[in-house]
Amino acid sequence: MKLNTLKFFVITLCTLLSLLGCSQLATKPNSDKPSTVKSNTNNKESLFNRLGGLPVIKIVVSETIDEVSSNPKTSRSFKDIKLPKLKESVVSQICKLTGGGCEYDGETMLNSHKDAKITTAEFESFVAVFRESLNRHTNTREKNELLKILAPMKRDIVSNQ
Numbered sequence: 001m002k003l004n005t006l007k008f009f010v011i012t013l014c015t016l017l018s019l020l021g022c023s024q025l026a027t028k029p030n031s032d033k034p035s036t037v038k039s040n041t042n043n044k045e046s047l048f049n050r051l052g053g054l055p056v057i058k059i060v061v062s063e064t065i066d067e068v069s070s071n072p073k074t075s076r077s078f079k080d081i082k083l084p085k086l087k088e089s090v091v092s093q094i095c096k097l098t099g100g101g102c103e104y105d106g107e108t109m110l111n112s113h114k115d116a117k118i119t120t121a122e123f124e125s126f127v128a129v130f131r132e133s134l135n136r137h138t139n140t141r142e143k144n145e146l147l148k149i150l151a152p153m154k155r156d157i158v159s160n161q
Contacts, residue, residue, distance in 0.1 A: 089106045
């Protein structure tokens with residue numbers, strides 16, 4: 001993976017995690033979600049499956065990256081990044097983290113974002129977009145579980161300023 005692609009991936013993931021960390025932890029019913037979202041509350045079912053599997057994860061990641069890479073507030077971090085490769089990497093990482101059985105062979109968030117100089121504002125903007133996409137495609141419970149998993153990545157993505 002080229003350094004720029006890695007930086008983009010790390011920046012994207014960090015932003016995603018930060019957004020997740022900002023999520024409200026209270027749950028509320030979401031009856032307006034698409035039928036692809038599973039509403040099974042069986043704790044034995046993986047978060048990956050409850051999110052809707054790869055189809056939903058791919059949609060959320062694609063929507064998020066498309067929006068943040070074209071938004072003037074966040075696009076700086078995506079300059080010279082191969083977006084299809086970044087999306088693929090983020091999908092693999094989320095799949096793995098949620099129990100989907102995918103392999104993730106990308107860089108750590110710290111390594112991929114170390115020179116990116118991601119600000120808290122950029123990270124929070126990314127997370128807001130990610131959360132909006134999750135709201136459209138998942139239930140609140142699953143969204144919050146995913147955000148809780150991703151939130152610790154913020155410290156590896158955002159530069160100390």
